[in-house]
Amino acid sequence: MAENKKKNLQVSFLPSGKKVTFQKAISLREAIIKAKIDFSFPCGGNGLCGKCKVKVKGNTNPPSLKEKETIPEWLEKGYRLACQTILYGNAEVEIPVSSLISTLRILTEGSEEKFKVDPFVQKIYLSLPPPTLKDQISDVARIKRELRKKGFDQLKIDLRLIKKVPFILRESQFKTTVVLNNKEIINLEEGDTRGKNFGLAFDIGTTTVVGSLIDLDTGNRIATKAILNPQTIYGDDVISRVSYLQNNSKGLLNLQRKIVGGINEIVDYLVNSTGVKRKNIYEITLVGNTVMQHLLSGVNPLNLALYPYVPVTQDPINLKSYRLGIKINPLANIYVFPNIAAFVGGDTVGVILATEMHKINNKTKLAIDIGTNGEIVLSHEGKLVAASTAAGPAFEGSRISHGMWAQDGAIEKVRLKDGEVIIDVIGGGRPTGICGSGLIDSISEFYKEGIIDRSGRIKPVKEQSRLWRNRIVEDEEGGRFILWEDGEKSSIFISQKDIREFQLAKAAIYTGIKILLDKLEVKRENVEEVLIAGAFGNYINLESAYNVGLLPKFPNSKVKNVGNAAILGAIKALISRKSRQEAEEIPHLVHYVELAATTNFQDVLTDSIFLGEKESNNS
Amino acid sequence: MAENKKKNLQVSFLPSGKKVTFQKAISLREAIIKAKIDFSFPCGGNGLCGKCKVKVKGNTNPPSLKEKETIPEWLEKGYRLACQTILYGNAEVEIPVSSLISTLRILTEGSEEKFKVDPFVQKIYLSLPPPTLKDQISDVARIKRELRKKGFDQLKIDLRLIKKVPFILRESQFKTTVVLNNKEIINLEEGDTRGKNFGLAFDIGTTTVVGSLIDLDTGNRIATKAILNPQTIYGDDVISRVSYLQNNSKGLLNLQRKIVGGINEIVDYLVNSTGVKRKNIYEITLVGNTVMQHLLSGVNPLNLALYPYVPVTQDPINLKSYRLGIKINPLANIYVFPNIAAFVGGDTVGVILATEMHKINNKTKLAIDIGTNGEIVLSHEGKLVAASTAAGPAFEGSRISHGMWAQDGAIEKVRLKDGEVIIDVIGGGRPTGICGSGLIDSISEFYKEGIIDRSGRIKPVKEQSRLWRNRIVEDEEGGRFILWEDGEKSSIFISQKDIREFQLAKAAIYTGIKILLDKLEVKRENVEEVLIAGAFGNYINLESAYNVGLLPKFPNSKVKNVGNAAILGAIKALISRKSRQEAEEIPHLVHYVELAATTNFQDVLTDSIFLGEKESNNS
Secondary structure, rough: OOHHEEEEEEEEEEEEOOOEEEEOOOEEEHHHHHOOOOOHHHHHHOOOOOOOEEEEEEEEEOOOOOOOOOOOHHHHOEEEHHHHHHEEEEEEOOOOOOHHHHHHHHHHHOOOOOOOOEEOOEEEEEEEEOEEEOOOOOOOHHOOOOOOHOOOOOEOOOOOHHHHHHHHHHOOOOEEEEEOOEEEEEEEEEEOOOOOOOEEEEEEEEEEEEEEEOOOOOEEEEEEEEEEOHHHHHOOOOHHHHHHOOOOOOOOOOOOOOHHHHHHHHHHHHHHHHHOOOEEEEEEEEEOOOHHHHHHHHHOOHHHHHOOOOOOOOOOOEHHHHHOOOOOOOOOEEEEEOOOEOEEHHHHHHHHHHHHHOOOOOOOOEEEEEEOOOEEEEEEEEEEEEEEEOOOOHOOOOOOOOOOOOOOOOOEEEEEEOOOEEEEEOOOOOOEEEEEHHHHHHHHHHOOOOOOOOOOOOHHHHOOOHHOOOOOOOOOOOOOEEEEEEEEEEEEEEHHHHHHHHHHHHHHHHHHHHHHHHHOOHHHHHEEEEEEEOOOOOOOHHHHHHHHHOOOOOOOOOOEEEHHHHHHHEEEEEEEEHHHHHHHHHHHHHOOOOOOHHOOOOHHHHHOOOOOHHHHHHH | OOHHHHEEEEEEEEEEOOEEOOOOOOEEEHHHHOOOOOOEOOOOOOOOOOOOEEEEEEOOOOOOOHHHHHHHHOOOEEEEHHHHHHEEEEEEEEEEEOOHHHHHHHHOOOOOOOOOOOOOOEEEEOOOOOOOOOEOOHHHHHHHHHHHHHHOOEEEOOHHHOOHHHHHHOOOOOOEEEEEEEEEEEEEEEEEOOOOOOOEEEEEOOOEEEEEEEEOOOOEEEEEEEEHHHHHHHHHHHHHHHHHOOOOHHHHHHHHHHHHHHHHHHHHHHHHOOOHHHHEEEEEEEEHHHHHHHHHOOOOOOOHOOOOOOOOOOOOOOHHHHHOOOOOOOOOOEEEEEEOEEEEEEEHHHHHHHHHOOOOOOOOOEEEEEEEEEEEEEOOOOEEEEEEOOOOOHHHHHOOOOOOOOOOOOOEEEEOOOEEEEEEEEEOOOEEEEEEHHHHHHHHHHHHOEEEOOOEOOOOHHHHHHHHHHEEEOEEEEEEEEEEEOOOEEEEEEEEEHHHHHHHHHHHHHHHHHHHHHHHOOOOHHHEEEEEEOOOOOOOHHHHHHHHHOOOOOOOOOOOOEHHHHHHHHHHHHHHHHHHHHHHHHHHHEEOHHHHHOOOOOEEEOOOOOOOHHHHHHO
């Protein structure tokens, strides 16, 4: 042991060439965090998602059981899960290119600007001269004087922190780290705490709440966690939540408490699984639809649901975490995104920010964010228009018999082939339900195989191909198709009712796209780029999306799956001052289109219920 | 009655020529408030102080009993107390020139600038177009859009207020008054509430807390109330309060609660006695010594009492009233003055601001603020220096047998003549104690009449003049002099111990003045102006002050009594943006002198204990 302590061991990372040294055994995860590498542990370091897979050379612990389950085929190629690996000596680690910054790069391909990590929150270490009779200035003035020398002037400081200043200064013998958020001193810490600088980005969906823990110095996404929005017990769409609060005097407070509780649940998970300390989390950026953002802030969203549908505020909201009861640094700023209109919220601002739709050029570009509400943004000839459709929560698993959102155990891909149902399950292993992309795949496959007709009806067993007959169960509610079963114990199926829910949801999206294109008189063949965003676990299969008529075909367009772009927008605004400023400009650039006020809305919607390509529905 | 209601009655004010009309009987006080006349009701409109005396012609109620007691000699000359008078018909009212603005004018005589009422808080009435499908902007954006048209841009609004906005707008049918404090919307009120715009100025002394209610539109001081600082139960000087908090874990909280309670007591009195509504009080400015300001803000002042005596902060503090628990409009700003050093606080900044000592010209000017701490400011050849002396609370009545502060019942003037003791009692009537100016007068008279010697000793009865023998009681503690007695029932006296307390206090002040003059090498004959400030009820008698050796004589100087200049500074900063800005500049202009660090401090102090002029003490 004594010998081990003296050794100076080194781990080198490829392709960056970064190196860190250590004295004794260290987990690879710790080494990655220490090296400030742009890397993520999506499942929080529990060995479940397989996404922290890296190639390791060196003396390590043997692969864990979890690794054998999660990445069996990779182990023999020298890969390990970073979250499960312990390094005993010098090592070389190859990191696959799959970081946040590269994600942003993919999203904004063609953009000339390079994205720069430049967060509002920064740390400055000060070694102050202690006061004397000849230098009697106040404690706060002493700190500000030193900061002025380093170029930071006109700083504010909250009374809550002022109260602690004399104690922190004296306990640290005047050696202290100042945490700045823009023009405000938000914390004072004993000694040199630089490098411990974290933030959180949240996407508050009607159904799903997602939070990411971000290293503010590097822009590295350390971990991500998604949960069901706890407000769901008060209704699974925004309208039912608004009626709940209308009918209950404490409704608004309860809804706010629920979402704050949900955020705290995610914070608990992220700090417990990564070892990052709550006190070192200094800012949150948060996107959501307009109703979610109102509810989180405790602002009554009633008028969003009443004619003529106006928000209380469209401006971004900044407030201290202690005022909301979010358990991170009490003076951390909570930045709630600005919103565009009653039904086009901060989440759409996030999508636009992440995909750079607002950097208007001559390209005709369409972005579709698929969630409980489907928001659609179209950029054409310097104009930016947006609309919202009430898709409902089917894509996030609600109102679907075995629906679940995209997390471990969800069937995310489905193929029917020669009488076999081939499924991909998130995290591998036994399936526990089906998520949005799996649902789209299934219905597309049913349609291709003639299991359902264009109207979405499951055909009677007697009309079915022999290949699938044993999968179909007839019942009073129109029948169902068994995707997976485990003997008598359990099964996962899709019912006629599920298909109907799906049809309503996909028709809403399709209609929104159609009307927006008409609005700017854009023909499908002129669309040059289509971006599909949403909280799907993996990306949706575009062939399936066309086949079921969720999306029209764009013959001359690249179509990109961009994942949860809304939260990427929140992350950008967290780690870049310039992006934050752009987020505040976006609402002024976007023209909102009220779909329901369009004359042919009902006709288009009714038409779009059918499966398959729209054109062929005209017969 | 029916006839009365139809009549349009008028009251005209002289010398301003302002007129207001009314339909039925109105109190003169209401008429004065309605006319927005710069006028004060120092006792809160209770008919006790006599200071709202005005000359009235017209049909009124007969003089009240209180008026007969308070201003008997004035009633026959046509004078009335405005607070006791009811007008039944047309009337003409002559207002004596004794307003706040004229007070400021006297203080700043010779200044070329005219003081302008220009408060941060202002009210703007808006009649907004209600939202439609074609005009769907948010409620807050709707308000801001209209304000932008009126020239108000980049406004902030707190989430607390945002939450109320949709309800206020709809209840008022979009006709609303916006209350602005500088760049922030702090309230939204139904209908047109312009004209109801009030603020408070406070002087938090170690012994006395004084608050004034101010009409922010006119700068009019409506009422003033003084109470004993409730912290006094934890010690009557700052050092004993600091030791209390050092020895009690909840000490800081208790001290803060006490002073907030005291402020609320004054607020209660001011709103109850004037009818001004709490919700219409939108800002407070507050001066105090550095320890009082720290305690009010809940900031631990421990290091102010420990070598090398540094404050936690010197900057002004702005915080919302709800955070302190002061019961006025919850988003009202509390502005705590900046301070200069550990023992020269915001109150001295207030004195400098009120007297314009900071507008440095070539005059040699001295200002002395006499309270529990005596602060001294000297301006000479473009330099501004300040020092603080620990006078103790004797001038405010503490540690004096029958001491009380300057309020109704206090003996404020004393003359001994031909064996008679002639006293002036504040508010007239029966005396209940003696205040600072009465104490100075008494000791001066004792010294002149040979009742005490230069050392302050009460001579034995046998050595006294026959005129006073029956007033002197010998006892084990050095004797006492009976100022007033009511048969056997009660008496008011000054004891040997009281005289000793007084001597310590006056020596401290005298020493401070002497050392500051020496510091800038200023001779007494070169001082051109001396300003005496302090919370004395009436002004101190300068002859008495010289005679006891409280002040040295300045042969070529005008000496002015300026009353409570500290609170006048707070009022200036409340009603003028320019003055607020000056208040923030003053601490950077003043050089602080540590008296105790001056080599001859102890010698000068010991010398100054004697009564009479300093020079003659050198024998």
